[in-house]
Amino acid sequence: MARLIRHDAVGPAVIDVDGKILEICQCGLSQTKPFCDLSHKKVQGEEAGKLYVYAETGERIPITDMFPQPHKKFAPPVYD
Numbered sequence: 326m327a328r329l330i331r332h333d334a335v336g337p338a339v340i341d342v343d344g345k346i347l348e349i350c351q352c353g354l355s356q357t358k359p360f361c362d363l364s365h366k367k368v369q370g371e372e373a374g375k376l377y378v379y380a381e382t383g384e385r386i387p388i389t390d391m392f393p394q395p396h397k398k399f400a401p402p403v404y405d
């Protein structure tokens with residue numbers, strides 16, 4: 326079983342725990358969750374209104390056409 330989880334944040338949450346500053350990943354790409362490892366830099370340049378997945382290689386793949394926004398009419402992909 327697998328699932329996709331949507332993340333809209335483009336940077337970490339910075340919290341102070343007894344004087345120690347912690348950066349908590351909110352972008353979903355960190356390899357050291359729950360802490361930020363600066364992987365959020367990969368989301369720079371994402372276009373508003375588009376949806377992306379990130380491959381293990383770091384490749385950004387837009388999938389908006391597969392999962393349309395609610396206001397758009399769904400048109401299933403055509404396969405040959």
Ligand code: FES
Nearest residue numbers: 337350361364365
């Ligand atoms: S916020 Fe996710 S890696 Fe920095």
